[in-house]
Amino acid sequence: MTEKKQMQNLQDCCIKLYTKDSFLFHIVNNALRDDDGTKLDTLGPYGYLLYNYIGRHTKRHCCLLIFYRNKSRSITVYRGDHVSDKLIAEYRQGTDRKEIYFKWNLIVSTSFDRTVAQVFSINILYVIKIERYSCIYQYIILKENTYFQDEREVLLRAGIRFRIIKVEFDIISGRHEIHTKIIPLYLSNLL
Numbered sequence: 001m002t003e004k005k006q007m008q009n010l011q012d013c014c015i016k017l018y019t020k021d022s023f024l025f026h027i028v029n030n031a032l033r034d035d036d037g038t039k040l041d042t043l044g045p046y047g048y049l050l051y052n053y054i055g056r057h058t059k060r061h062c063c064l065l066i067f068y069r070n071k072s073r074s075i076t077v078y079r080g081d082h083v084s085d086k087l088i089a090e091y092r093q094g095t096d097r098k099e100i101y102f103k104w105n106l107i108v109s110t111s112f113d114r115t116v117a118q119v120f121s122i123n124i125l126y127v128i129k130i131e132r133y134s135c136i137y138q139y140i141i142l143k144e145n146t147y148f149q150d151e152r153e154v155l156l157r158a159g160i161r162f163r164i165i166k167v168e169f170d171i172i173s174g175r176h177e178i179h180t181k182i183i184p185l186y187l188s189n190l191l
Contacts, residue, residue: 011053012145018050018107019146019153029106032158047158050107054157055137073132077110077154080121088124088176094164101161101183108156116151121175128162129181137185156182 001009017024028047031039094100110128111117117125130139138160142153166179 008056011049011056014046014049015053015140015142015155016145016147019109019142019148021147032106035105051157054107054140054155056140075112075130075132075154077112077128077130078114078117079108079110079126079128080117080119081124081126082122083124088167088178091164091176091178092167095167096165098163101163102180103159103161104156105158107158108160110154110156112152112154118173121173123174124176124178125170125173127177127179128156129165129179131182131184138182 018028019025024046027039028043028050030036031043032047091102094102110126114125137157139154139156142155143149146153161183162180163183164178165181166177168177168179169175170177
């Protein structure tokens with residue numbers, strides 16, 4: 001087995017463990033969210049493997065990126081969460097303003113299925129638009145490497161930036177619906 005194949009197998013194993021409902025998911029995201037450098041020695045190598053797995057795509061995907069660069073198709077994913085009223089107010093202020101963007105420091109778990117995201121939603125539901133080809137290195141669609149295949153999970157890389165398109169309050173669910181658009185990496189414009 002080649003070194004590259006061994007690394008891919010290790011990344012596959014790491015991502016599958018990450019999707020399991022266990023302590024690992026919570027510890028990694030808490031460390032990322034809090035920018036906790038004290039966990040770097042223990043979680044750093046694991047986080048590195050996760051980060052690179054999310055950006056790992058086949059040569060076929062890279063060819064599609066070059067071919068569709070100017071004809072980007074978008075996908076929509078959903079994420080349920082709980083955020084402070086202060087952050088919701090910041091989202092409102094940032095609505096439709098290109099100079100203002102936000103960033104998720106953690107690895108963001110999303111779903112193609114809105115109802116799955118609503119299960120995890122306490123006071124907010126993100127509706128996330130991703131330009132499929134210009135943001136290809138910022139997400140990965142999980143098919144086999146997950147413990148919950150029925151969730152139709154999509155992982156977004158840690159550090160991903162987004163803009164707020166619209167903020168609405170759904171009276172029926174009692175949740176805010178935040179429509180966002182992922183900002184492509186600067187490097188994706190150079191390809």
